[in-house]
Amino acid sequence: MRTHPFDLFAIDGLLTEEEREIQRTVRTMGERELRPQVAQWFEDGAIPARELARELGKLGVLGMHLEGYGCAGTSALSYGLACLELEAVDSGLRSLVSVQGSLAMYAIWKYGSEEHKQEWLPGMAAGEKIGCFGLTEPDAGSDPGAMRTTARRDGSDWILDGTKMWITNGSVADVAVVWARTDDGVRGFVVPTDTPGFSAPEIKRKLSLRASVTSELVLEDVRLPAEAMLPSARGLSGPLGCLNEARFGIVFGALGAARDCLETAISYVGDRTVFGRALASYQLTQQKLADMTLELGKGMLLALQLGRLKDAGRLTPEQISLGKLNNVREAIAIARECRTLLGANGITLEYPVIRHANNLESVLTYEGTSEVHTLVIGKALTGEGAFR
Template sequence: MARSDSARDPGDLDALRAASDVLGIDALLSDDERGVRNRVRAFVDERIRPHIADWFDRAHFPAELAPALGELGLLGMELEGYGCPGRSAVQYGLAALELEAGDSGIRTFVSVQGSLAMGSIHRWGSEQQKQEWLPRMARGEVIGSFGLTEPTAGSDPSRMRTFARRDGEDWVLAGSKRWIGLASIAQLCVVWAQTEDGVRGFIVPADSPGLHITVLEPKLSLRASVQSELHFDDVRLPASAMLPGARGLRGPFSALNEARYGIVWGALGAGRDSYEAALRYALGREQFDRPIAGFQLTQQKLVDMVVELQKGALLALHLGRAKDAGILQPVQISLGKLNNVREALAIAREARTILGGNGVLLEHSPIRHAANLESVRTYEGTDEVHTLILGEHLTGIGAFR
């Protein structure tokens, strides 16, 4: 029997993390990358962890965090100019990981704001649109949302029914969008709609006459976030509302790939936090006169978690380096999203078993992460969608229809 006095201290989180980095991945990061990670980690420890169980329980999204996240340089983090931070892909990934270690809902906010809404305006908007919206969004003064998914068009956006028709110099928007993150607290939504000239994007102010927003509730996942349904009852928009550079599904898909990249990293945060909660609990919980961390089956569970976290971290870092080099391909993002979310969910579920009955209490994070990851697994492309993207890449045969 192993001596209990040689067990690691469950209160020494730095030592536990050092031991868990079996492959020495931390040494592959630059000082600047570690600096970004450490600042975001400290923010999560101070501003999110003490409150997240309550926010999740009350289904409350803390919109008051938006300016603080902007001040930290996390909104539109990879974008250049217009008051945006212009950070690297790896730095953004590390920030996403630390945010999701706090909660998927907080990382989702940064993704919707920065990758989807701001990213669409930055890439496809006019100079006037960029100047008008991006600096304020980067500061967290204006919140944006992204309207693509519809009640009858989730995984197949080519079937969207929302339509924008010309009426003189204006556009008139009619239709519905569903599962739109942040919409009920946002000041604008980037909405994608069919037109006679193909799919186009529009900046729709939240106070537009004819726009009706309904919060989707109650939810059992992403409770510290907000998702809504949007109904456009002949919403009239000026010509200047259209994103001039976007034509066809390439517009929204480019934003989706940015968001999917962030998920590759973010899911690791939920997985890591679940693992750490289980490890610390196992070191401190005694049964049969010893810490349960000393039992073989518990150690097997912990080892399996670390193996997948280490592999997932190497995958995320590889994709981040490729993105910074300008050679990252969408199919590679699909592989990363498919693998890391799937494994993070398995880790969260297994971590809960180590906590036993106590694991269903919100004071412990794994069950919350597991619930959240059910949504993360579904949005920005389901497992099935990413599997078929990879399948088409491997075989050359599209299997979507």
Template sequence: MDPIDVAVDLADLDDLLTRDETDIRDAVRAMARSRIAPYVADWFERGAPDDPRGLVKELGDLGVLGMHLTGYGCAGLSATQYGLACLELEAVDSGIRSLVSVQGSLAMYALWRFATESVKQEWLPRMAAGDAIGCFGLTEPDHGSDPAGMATRARRDGSDWVLDGRKMWITNGSIADVAVVWANTEEGIRGFAVPTATPGFTTVEMKHKMSLRASVTSELLLDAVRVPDECAFPEVRGLAGPLTCLTEARFGIIWGSMGAARSCLATALRYALSREQFGRPIAGFQLTQQKLADMELEYVKGVLLALHLARRKDSGVLRPVQVSLGKLNNVREALEICRAARTILGANGISLEYPVIRHMNNLESVLTYEGTVEMHTLVIGKAMTGLDAFR
């Protein structure tokens, strides 16, 4: 094992994992480091992966797409194993973890949990194998933290549904084969599995991003998109559907953010040991050691929190407010770790030769997507006080 990896895990966190868990973690780490890490800085600089569909297929072959779901070709692994996979993927890049999270924990989970059996059979095996890509359409140009006000509409027309509207900031949107779209209906908010080849469904890839540049982000445009009734989720109504999916995806963020933190911490430690100023490595100066020690403390605490929540999820007792605790704490602390690492690297910290500025930029998006700091703060506050401060 790399001595830097050992130094970053002073708490011997691996002692808390089973052999099956470390085997999955090591397999994902090996793939991420060999097949993604050498290229991801270039993808970030150019604003797109070389071959996103090919990358999805490789991730499907590895078994990480919908890996925590059962049946339909999914691996049926534990929440802890899924979390460890997210950590290793985001240690390479948040955009890659986002691709996997949207595929498995938003699009696939929504279909697995809510869709008709025919839709499940049509899409889930192909999505697990990486032969089909999904996206999740909830956020709109004017409706982010308050999705209840969404403007996208679906109306019945005979035995079909007709959808009109726009969705914004959709990961995988322009490469997706199926979109989970949430829309207002006369019966309240409902979900739909919309094949992207349906007439009237178009996408526009979003450019000029300074964050998550190694993943595809799109706007979805629905203009009289007609789908059969079997594409509508039959039972779920209201915000319970999309919020359940978001809770599932936020769990992966709790783990993934610690991957970005670990990458920056390891980079800062390696750099500090090799960079000499005033005749000795900067790692030998007290202020640098204080930064490294503080970064280590927050990383260890973040992984311990993620692992605790994963054990609760595997036991079936994880509550949404606990996911908010993990998402708020771990992303916020991961961003602080990345910023501290940037100061240790000095001017080199802004170069894509190192992963630090890339992780910093990515985490600025992770901090606010799938629930902003403010929203998770108020979720926690409501749970503590019993008082709703959202309005």
């Protein structure tokens, strides 16, 4: 008789019935509708993004932790559990949901005008409109303060010029939230993607997050009306506040990828015969499984604690960094270890392990590198900033 890794930690007992039901619903949809196709999407390097967005909108996971405007208004922890189940299928699918809900929708919901919210949020929650978030630039990743994209006044209008890089959903988006340097500091703008001067060429030849649309954003004399500016965001605190929302989802999401790898490995070693015995019966195999279960379970307990803190309004950016650093680092280690248990089969798309491992290479870097989160924690511990 096999025990699921999470059962050793009695994880279900830490969730409410509503949270368990949301998790079951997302997992069921993922297993039935997404998993059968995701390996092919990964191999092709292409996904039916608009169709997926509509299906995810019907499921209610787009901006699900936001209130009003067609959003589900669930708890943050429920949103985290949804991210876990989506990333158990593929990190690219969770990225679509994270960028839509925690970056583009959250920016409009938190910092936008009522007109912005009414115009965009209901359609985005339904998956009828897709959003992207333009912060990262070719020469400004971990240091967003070095951005070169500018917005200058021309009468009552704004003129935006610049380039953004590694933008999820960019080529399929209907709206982009773009951050630019102005005479009044960094400000955010709501940019319909059909605005003249805006283009979003897709980035190809990726070996990670292949089941995800990744793009460059190019803004050449993009003219916007004065009301395109997000009125309640001033300085880097605006985009960084959005990033904390997305990082919270990753704290849970990375565990979904790790769980899927571990479940796959446990099943595989039970069926695989080596030297006349099941691979599962060897001590070295069991040590690997036990060690990975410990890290997966500890990561889940950390995620649940952060979720409860967020729902109580007491979660700090430093705590989000703690969760992102630990859980992604352990998830990629689990994926790599599971690959060893599958041997050569571990490098094929017949199993999800190498796909998760490749995806987690991106998750390790985006929404703050491990180095950045290490320094955030270090500053919290010492009171000394070590970024420069």
